[in-house]
Amino acid sequence: MGVEIIRRMAKHVAVLMGGWSAEREVSLRSGKACADALESKGYRITKIDVGRDIATVLQTLKPDVALNLLHGHPGEDGTLQGILEIVGVPYTHSGVLGSAMAMQKDLAKLVMRAAGIPVPGGKVVSRQAAAKSHVLERPYVLKPVNEGSSVGVFIVKEDHQYPPQELTRDDWEFGDVLLAEPFIAGKELTCAVMGNTALGVIEIVPTARFYDYEAKYAPGGSTHLLPAPIPPHVYEEVRRITLAAHRALGCRGVSRADFRWDDSKGIAGLACLEVNTQPGMTETSLVPELAAHAGMPFPDLVAWMVEDASLDR
Numbered sequence: 001m002g003v004e005i006i007r008r009m010a011k012h013v014a015v016l017m018g019g020w021s022a023e024r025e026v027s028l029r030s031g032k033a034c035a036d037a038l039e040s041k042g043y044r045i046t047k048i049d050v051g052r053d054i055a056t057v058l059q060t061l062k063p064d065v066a067l068n069l070l071h072g073h074p075g076e077d078g079t080l081q082g083i084l085e086i087v088g089v090p091y092t093h094s095g096v097l098g099s100a101m102a103m104q105k106d107l108a109k110l111v112m113r114a115a116g117i118p119v120p121g122g123k124v125v126s127r128q129a130a131a132k133s134h135v136l137e138r139p140y141v142l143k144p145v146n147e148g149s150s151v152g153v154f155i156v157k158e159d160h161q162y163p164p165q166e167l168t169r170d171d172w173e174f175g176d177v178l179l180a181e182p183f184i185a186g187k188e189l190t191c192a193v194m195g196n197t198a199l200g201v202i203e204i205v206p207t208a209r210f211y212d213y214e215a216k217y218a219p220g221g222s223t224h225l226l227p228a229p230i231p232p233h234v235y236e237e238v239r240r241i242t243l244a245a246h247r248a249l250g251c252r253g254v255s256r257a258d259f260r261w262d263d264s265k266g267i268a269g270l271a272c273l274e275v276n277t278q279p280g281m282t283e284t285s286l287v288p289e290l291a292a293h294a295g296m297p298f299p300d301l302v303a304w305m306v307e308d309a310s311l312d313r
């Protein structure tokens with residue numbers, strides 16, 4: 001009887017994971033870690049590897065909350081959020097518009113710039129143009145306008161005579177629109193928002209050629225320094241900008257902003273690269289590390305997300 005009452009009272013959380021984006025594997029890892037954490041807190045869990053039948057699956061399951069742990073399309077770009085609104089299942093992280101804007105890097109930069117947030121310069125170019133000749137003075141960066149996890153990112157250095165020829169491949173999967181930005185030398189920083197508060201700042205020191213997909217997820221690929229060993233006024237400025245970017249894009253719940261800091265230019269050398277509305281949630285991911293540093297253990301962080309879930313975000 002007692003157990004039955006608890007079972008009836010426990011919130012039923014659908015853990016949305018996997019999907020079909022390039023970041024499927026890390027999403028599955030986030031899903032497993034978060035499901036275990038929620039179970040340890042007494043929640044009822046159903047893990048869902050998201051497919052194109054997700055609306056029907058949710059309508060049949062009728063969970064109290066969806067914990068969205070997808071990255072890329074369709075979990076991070078607003079489309080899954082639209083389905084959750086339509087089927088009426090309260091969900092975590094940002095809503096339809098915030099997700100869609102943050103995902104589209106060129107648009108997000110426009111909105112952030114209008115809000116006074118420092119972002120890199122650069123321009124939008126076609127894949128063909130970027131493959132044919134240098135579209136900016138070297139060194140520069142080429143990246144898909146709407147991918148994540150450094151997928152399809154190229155750093156073109158001074159001594160690279162030609163643009164990356166991978167762009168001409170028939171099996172190129174990352175779209176025909178790219179963002180070209182001047183390469184910002186210096187440090188890689190990241191900071192997160194939880195609700196209305198910015199957490200701490202991590203410096204990411206890559207051990208690989210550049211901070212790419214393997215470096216981010218392979219063990220030992222990068223080292224995290226928390227708190228980032230940077231001057232206090234820069235640290236505080238990163239936190240301020242992270243919260244301002246989250247608000248400018250209309251984000252909700254947890255988000256994480258990525259920065260470059262050209263430390264030769266002082267505080268003027270800070271540039272916000274992007275806001276991630278669906279940051280990684282494995283136990284060793286950046287957001288859980290920042291939350292733990294703020295005194296919030298992983299299971300509490302995941303429970304906070306579930307309790308923060310809503311519709312109309």
Ligand SMILES: Nc1ncnc2c1ncn2[C@@H]1O[C@H](COP(=O)(O)OP(=O)(O)O)[C@@H](O)[C@H]1O
Nearest residue numbers: 141147148149150151181182183184211258273
């Ligand atoms: N303008 C830039 N200058 C220097 N490095 C950059 C620049 N843009 C991207 N990078 C590098 O590429 C990585 C991925 O870029 P980012 O804009 O964060 O996209 P995503 O993480 O969605 O792939 C960054 O973490 C950074 O290491």
Ligand SMILES: [Mg+2]
Nearest residue numbers: 149150258274
């Ligand atoms: Mg990034």
